[in-house]
Amino acid sequence: MFENLLKYQDQMWQSIGETFVMVGISAGAAVLLGLPLGTILYFCRKGQLYENKTLSLVLNSIVNVVRSFPFLLLVVALIPFTRFLVGTAIGTMAATVPLSIVAIAYYSRLVEQSLLEVPKGTIEAALSMGASKAGLIFKFLYVEARSGLVLGLTASTISFISFSTVMGVVGGGGVGDFAIRYGYQRFETEVMVYAILVMILLVQIIQFAGSTLARLLDKR
Amino acid sequence: MDKVSLEVRAGAIHGIIGASGAGKSTLLRLINLLERPDAGTVTLDGRLLTEMPEKLLRKERQKIGMIFQQFNLVGNATVSRNVAIPLELAGAPRSGRMERVRECLQFVGLESKADQYPAQLSGGQRQRVAIARALANSPKLLLCDEPTSALDPGTTADILGVLQHINDVLGVTVVIVTHELDVVRRICTDVSVMEGGRIVDSFSRGDGGFLAPEGHAGSYRERITGKAGEVHV
Numbered sequence: 001m002f003e004n005l006l007k008y009q010d011q012m013w014q015s016i017g018e019t020f021v022m023v024g025i026s027a028g029a030a031v032l033l034g035l036p037l038g039t040i041l042y043f044c045r046k047g048q049l050y051e052n053k054t055l056s057l058v059l060n061s062i063v064n065v066v067r068s069f070p071f072l073l074l075v076v077a078l079i080p081f082t083r084f085l086v087g088t089a090i091g092t093m094a095a096t097v098p099l100s101i102v103a104i105a106y107y108s109r110l111v112e113q114s115l116l117e118v119p120k121g122t123i124e125a126a127l128s129m130g131a132s133k134a135g136l137i138f139k140f141l142y143v144e145a146r147s148g149l150v151l152g153l154t155a156s157t158i159s160f161i162s163f164s165t166v167m168g169v170v171g172g173g174g175v176g177d178f179a180i181r182y183g184y185q186r187f188e189t190e191v192m193v194y195a196i197l198v199m200i201l202l203v204q205i206i207q208f209a210g211s212t213l214a215r216l217l218d219k220r
Numbered sequence: 221m222d223k224v225s226l227e228v229r230a231g232a233i234h235g236i237i238g239a240s241g242a243g244k245s246t247l248l249r250l251i252n253l254l255e256r257p258d259a260g261t262v263t264l265d266g267r268l269l270t271e272m273p274e275k276l277l278r279k280e281r282q283k284i285g286m287i288f289q290q291f292n293l294v295g296n297a298t299v300s301r302n303v304a305i306p307l308e309l310a311g312a313p314r315s316g317r318m319e320r321v322r323e324c325l326q327f328v329g330l331e332s333k334a335d336q337y338p339a340q341l342s343g344g345q346r347q348r349v350a351i352a353r354a355l356a357n358s359p360k361l362l363l364c365d366e367p368t369s370a371l372d373p374g375t376t377a378d379i380l381g382v383l384q385h386i387n388d389v390l391g392v393t394v395v396i397v398t399h400e401l402d403v404v405r406r407i408c409t410d411v412s413v414m415e416g417g418r419i420v421d422s423f424s425r426g427d428g429g430f431l432a433p434e435g436h437a438g439s440y441r442e443r444i445t446g447k448a449g450e451v452h453v
Contacts, residue, residue, distance in 0.1 A: 143297060
């Protein structure tokens, strides 16, 4: 049984690497673009500081459409865009494009929710001190919402791992693809079980790290 | 709110009293334009705030302290960090900031709590931090929105003492919105009474002193001064 696992060790490590690349880049995209998008969603909402019906409607529609797409179809639908962006529609880097787009939409919603939990009084205090937009966002909103933002990113990252398992269809590789190709399709059940255990472990580590960090950051 | 005209004397402790829903808090927020009036003007030291572009208004707000019923501190920031934030917003040089934070905390008697978080403090201590934060940029005007309404009587006296001290020592003009008569009787020099979005009465301590803090029936004026009087707004 173990010789099978040894036999595929190289492929296993490679697929773990691919998963890290796909999940890492999409988590990066979530922070770099999902965080600002979520902040805009928050500010434009009805009753918020920069209420803007039109912008709110447009952005909400986009986020909802992306999130309601069956992921596999989104991957296919985005092929031309992916090819335009990274030059090819196949491989691990190409796989990061649809993953990142889902990541941005997904995390922006969680950012919006976290920011909504910041008490209105805190925002009022910030404005009374003459805070600029940047001051309000970085010295008040993100500071007060930071544990929610970390928990949201943790939850998102775990879903990205799940999304990344189907990236085999565009040659993205990853642990999920490894489990299907070597374990399931070759009837080597122990390889499949092993790959699934690796994924469970990965999810546990991320959740533990995220929860711990969020707890340490929360001084309220 | 309709046809309200309020003039606050420099150096005064001006109370705005009335039942809840009378528009007191709205009136207070009109002073630093957290609420924009549909019509009318707000003037501070001869400068017309209502005509100012956003950027200049922010500069003015940095020079107007404000404290709140629920303190509104940043819970994830230490006490000293909370006091430092307005200095950062005003672009105070980094080198002097910590010194100024220490001064402000010393003024409210909370130096020893500098590294704690608001959640570790009592209500009265949190309000002191909020006061220190409001004083950081050396304001000439301090706006107080029900500053003692979330506090017990002993702590209320404490906080009122701090506000009085700020007025005496630093010469800061204080505007206090409250529904508590005792607050007005204890420290206010001038009073405006609000009802249904209008100022229906105003008088000052100079008109004959205020009563000792105890219950009384009648109008706000009678309950504060012990005398009925003609209403002059």
